[in-house]
Amino acid sequence: MNIIEQARETLRIEAQAILSLIDKVDESFVRAIEVLYGCKGRIIVTGMGKSGIIGKKIASTLASTGSPALFLHPADAAHGDLGMVTMNDVIIALSNSGETKELIDLIPSIKRMGATIISLTGNPSSTLSKYSDIAINVFVEKEACPLGLAPTASTTATLAMGDALAVSLLKKRGFKEQDFASLHPGGSLGKRLLLTVRDIMHAGDQIPMVMPEVSMRYALFEITSKKLGITLVVNDTQQLLGIITDGDLRRLIERQQNIWDVEAKDVMSKNSKTCRSSDLAATALAIMQQYSITALAVTDERNHVQGVIHLHDLLKAGIV
Numbered sequence: 001m002n003i004i005e006q007a008r009e010t011l012r013i014e015a016q017a018i019l020s021l022i023d024k025v026d027e028s029f030v031r032a033i034e035v036l037y038g039c040k041g042r043i044i045v046t047g048m049g050k051s052g053i054i055g056k057k058i059a060s061t062l063a064s065t066g067s068p069a070l071f072l073h074p075a076d077a078a079h080g081d082l083g084m085v086t087m088n089d090v091i092i093a094l095s096n097s098g099e100t101k102e103l104i105d106l107i108p109s110i111k112r113m114g115a116t117i118i119s120l121t122g123n124p125s126s127t128l129s130k131y132s133d134i135a136i137n138v139f140v141e142k143e144a145c146p147l148g149l150a151p152t153a154s155t156t157a158t159l160a161m162g163d164a165l166a167v168s169l170l171k172k173r174g175f176k177e178q179d180f181a182s183l184h185p186g187g188s189l190g191k192r193l194l195l196t197v198r199d200i201m202h203a204g205d206q207i208p209m210v211m212p213e214v215s216m217r218y219a220l221f222e223i224t225s226k227k228l229g230i231t232l233v234v235n236d237t238q239q240l241l242g243i244i245t246d247g248d249l250r251r252l253i254e255r256q257q258n259i260w261d262v263e264a265k266d267v268m269s270k271n272s273k274t275c276r277s278s279d280l281a282a283t284a285l286a287i288m289q290q291y292s293i294t295a296l297a298v299t300d301e302r303n304h305v306q307g308v309i310h311l312h313d314l315l316k317a318g319i320v
Contacts, residue, residue, distance in 0.1 A: 010144040010152070017140040017153035018160045024137045025164065032118050032134045033168050036067065041088030043069035044115075046077065048102050050151040051094040051158065058092065058162030065170040074102035082106065087114035092162075095119070096138075096154040098126020107131050120158050136161060197284050198277040200317050201298050201307035202228065209234050209305065212241055212265035216252070219244055219264045228310050230295045233268040238305050240297050242268030274299045277306050281319045284309050 001009065036043060043062055047055035055071050062069035072081060085091070091110055093103050098121035110117060111131070119132035122139040129135040138161050144152035208226035210219050212233050222231040223244065233242040244267050252259050252267050274297045275284045284296055288311055298307040 006146075013142060013144040014153045014156045017157045020140065021138060021157055021161055021164075024139070028134055028136055029164075029168075032136060032165065033172060035090055035116055035118065035134065036165065036169055037172050039067075039088070039090045039116075041086050041090070041115075043067055043090050043092060044072050044085060045069060045092045045094070046072045046074050046103065046106075047094030048074055048100050050155050051096065051100070054155050054159045054162065055092070055094050057159060058094075058166070061163060061166045062169070065166050066173050066175045067166070067169055074100070074106060077106055078102065082109055085110065085113055085115055089115045091115050091117045092165075093117055093119045093128060093132065094121075094158055095126075095128050096122040096151060096158070098123040098128040100128070103128060120161055122154055122157075195281040195317055195319065196277065197275055197279045197281055197298055197307075197309050200281060200313045201277065201309040202226075202313070203307040207305060207308050208232060209238070210244075210264050211236070212263065212268070214264050215260060216249075216262045216264065216267060217260040219267070220249065223249070228295055228308055230308070231264075232297050232305055232308065233264050234305055239303050240272070240274065240299055240305050241265070242270045243272040243297060244268050245293075245295075272297060274303075275309065276300070281309075281314060281317060285311075285314050285319055288314075 045055040045059040059069040059071040117132045118134045119128045120136050138157045140153045208222045208231040230245045294311040
């Protein structure tokens with residue numbers, strides 16, 4: 001078997017391992033969600049070796065989607081860190097064999113504390129399954145490793161089941177984008193979810209605006225001085241009538257030689273695209289991308305101008 005064939009076979013085996021879990025989602029899964037949802041303490045994920053690495057990711061996913069969770073290494077737990085576990089916590093124990101000694105040794109202590117144990121194991125008849133309050137079956141037919149030794153398909157299946165738990169719990173909690181953003185304040189992800197147009201738009205004297213009767217000589221000065229590549233055309237109550245862009249100016253030059261005495265109202269584009277100051281900045285970006293434009297007028301419900309947002313503002317804010 002060549003490299004490409006081996007890679008494809010690995011992916012087929014792991015994909016089948018995940019698909020085989022669909023029929024294993026039963027009442028045990030439902031009870032696990034109810035217990036996790038009702039947890040008054042924290043969700044503590046534990047596992048050894050590769051299962052432990054998967055457990056760290058599951059704990060991280062739970063924590064970032066509204067379920068307080070952490071990872072506890074079984075060896076550390078056996079040497080004092082079990083003190084962080086309380087009767088209000090729920091333990092998610094991961095072991096493909098269900099016989100991992102470091103986990104089995106913890107069961108009596110966890111039981112005495114009164115914490116609930118949910119296990120994800122590939123062996124429903126194992127010791128871990130037997131002594132768990134809820135056992136979820138993540139059995140796979142074969143590992144992708146041709147030797148059948150390295151955990152591959154089994155860890156993939158466990159990770160997928162962990163995601164299924166996290167997403168189901170997220171839905172049950174009614175977790176929203178705003179909740180997700182509050183837990184991810186750093187980087188572009190948080191900015192995309194939280195930053196509004198009001199936070200980064202140009203307002204007040206920074207807004208390029210002209211009246212409809214002014215000459216293009218003055219309109220060009222406004223475009224140049226405000227450095228946004230546009231000017232808005234407004235009436236005396238600052239209601240938006242149209243917009244003049246660099247593109248409109250170029251097209252005007254192509255049509256006639258003397259452009260300076262032409263009035264702004266004869267050059268402006270009507271029905272210009274706008275957004276609200278309360279819109280997410282990501283929404284403004286989507287409008288710009290859809291219509292291949294670089295700036296938007298920000299207006300209220302009566303079409304009064306409140307500001308201007310430019311693509312460069314979105315770039316500086318890390319939205320793009």
